[in-house]
Amino acid sequence: MKIAVLPGDGIGPEIVAQAVKVMKALSSDGLKLEMEEAPIGGAGYDAAGDPLPASTLELAKAADAVLLGAVGGPRYDVLDRPLRPERGLLRIRKEMNLFANLRPAFLYPELASASTLRPEVVAGLDIMIVRELTGDVYFGQPRGIETRPSPNGGSERVGFNTMLYAESEVRRVAHVAFGIAMKRGKKLCSVEKANVLECSELWKEVVLEVAKDYPEVELSHMYVDNAAMQLVRNPRQFDVIVTGNIFGDILSDEASMLTGSIGMLASASLDQNNKGMYEPIHGSAPDIAGKDIANPLATILSVAMMLRYTLNQEAAAQRIENAVKKVLAQGLRTADIFTEGTQKVSCSQMGDAVVKQL
Ligand code: NAD
Numbered sequence: 001m002k003i004a005v006l007p008g009d010g011i012g013p014e015i016v017a018q019a020v021k022v023m024k025a026l027s028s029d030g031l032k033l034e035m036e037e038a039p040i041g042g043a044g045y046d047a048a049g050d051p052l053p054a055s056t057l058e059l060a061k062a063a064d065a066v067l068l069g070a071v072g073g074p075r076y077d078v079l080d081r082p083l084r085p086e087r088g089l090l091r092i093r094k095e096m097n098l099f100a101n102l103r104p105a106f107l108y109p110e111l112a113s114a115s116t117l118r119p120e121v122v123a124g125l126d127i128m129i130v131r132e133l134t135g136d137v138y139f140g141q142p143r144g145i146e147t148r149p150s151p152n153g154g155s156e157r158v159g160f161n162t163m164l165y166a167e168s169e170v171r172r173v174a175h176v177a178f179g180i181a182m183k184r185g186k187k188l189c190s191v192e193k194a195n196v197l198e199c200s201e202l203w204k205e206v207v208l209e210v211a212k213d214y215p216e217v218e219l220s221h222m223y224v225d226n227a228a229m230q231l232v233r234n235p236r237q238f239d240v241i242v243t244g245n246i247f248g249d250i251l252s253d254e255a256s257m258l259t260g261s262i263g264m265l266a267s268a269s270l271d272q273n274n275k276g277m278y279e280p281i282h283g284s285a286p287d288i289a290g291k292d293i294a295n296p297l298a299t300i301l302s303v304a305m306m307l308r309y310t311l312n313q314e315a316a317a318q319r320i321e322n323a324v325k326k327v328l329a330q331g332l333r334t335a336d337i338f339t340e341g342t343q344k345v346s347c348s349q350m351g352d353a354v355v356k357q358l
Contacts, residue, residue, distance in 0.1 A: 001311050003035045004063035006056065009042040009076075009085055010284025011294040011347075012069025018296035018351025019067060019303050022320060025355045031316055036063075040092065041071025041085030041284075051088025057095055060277070065310040066096075067302060068279040073286045085284075093133065098269035098277055099169070100176040101131040101248065102309070105235075105255040105265065110328040111337055114260025117232065122258055127238045128184060129255055130177040131248025132169065133269060136199075138245050140164030163199045165244065170206040176270060177242035178214040187239035189220045191227045191247055203244065224251070231255055256281055263295025263336045266302040268309055276310045278302040288335075292346045295334040297324055300354055323357035 003023065007016040020035060027033045038056040039047045047053060051071070060066045071085035081087060107115065107125040115122045140162030150156040174190075181188040190207045192200035204221060211219045222230065224247045230237065231254050243251060256265050262282045270276040280298030288294055301324060308317035332353050333342040345353065 001033055002063045004060045004066045005035050005037045006040040006068045008040050008069040008071040009073045010286045010289040014347050015294050015296040015299040016069040019299040021351050021355050022300050025358050041088050042073050042076045044088055051085050052091045065306045066277040070284040072284045097271045099134040100173050100270045101133040102268040103129045103252040105259050107259045108328050125235055128240045129252045130242045132173040132244050135165050135169045136245030137161045137163040165199055167206050170203050174207045174210040178217055181217045181240040185239035187218045189222055189241050191222050191224050191243035193224050261337050265298050266305050268305045278306040293335050294347045295336050296347050296351050323354045326357045327353045
């Protein structure tokens, strides 16, 4: 199984190095993982004048799965927009047609006190948000800013975007979400705003159609404003949530913070054939880059997701997740999740500890 490894910028190379250690440990244990590295983001710009060099895209497309660190940094903020690191990330997602974004929000019992919600509200939290990633108001046409006649006479500028979903786009992401619900608690909540938006009305209709293929999954529907409220009121009511691009953007960030630490959360972006790109949800953290203090667990857990969703190696995925649980139970913590009474370790020490538990 060929893995394209794209470390990127900032803490990217440090955290990815720990994930590579984990993959090497699994490889020496019988799993055949071949890794090849390529630059992306600012590193791509430095190497080839392009945040997504052609050779990097080629490697990613030819691989079975892609592991990405993070991109971006203040050094690159002065570049023209098409050359900025973040543009490389958007392009690779589009080029690989990664339309389904999976963002788990899972709370490790040892980290319950890191949440801003009371431990009894978040204890046992285990949600998977499936966000559609390539459609909706972020891509719909027409869009723009133009001058139009003002209701009070004269003229003024208006900004406009188009919320748009084709049935086929809703259907394919709904299938992904139902499939994941089947592998988990068999509960799916579809989130939209069908009381106001025609686009959401169609979304709901299509989800109901797809539901017929998955009679074992208990489907519910929720308006997005209520879902935002329920996520902080009683988050444990959710198993899998499926929603559009903009609602998912907001709700997945809200859900991830229920767990308290951005350094713990992995994500996946999948195409039609479950081929995917896996990455931590956080950015390149320029403020701590090069200090060997970043938390590598989100990246290591991204490898577990890769093994589960693209490479169909459930046992190996669980081995990684269990190893992470054990290092947390041992009291090992990087600086971002450190509390009194636990033992502070560096990024590379955390990687070594996970490998040892494997
Ligand atoms: P960030 O996620 O990089 O950092 C936010 C805060 O969380 C910082 O204080 C950082 O030190 C901390 N943090 C993040 N990851 C951590 C980890 N693994 N361990 C410990 N602490 C961690 O977000 P930001 O500061 O808004 O953005 C920094 C850069 O990253 C920008 O250039 C931005 O465009 C880019 N970015 C990239 C991605 C991506 O590659 N997917 C996502 C978001 C932001």
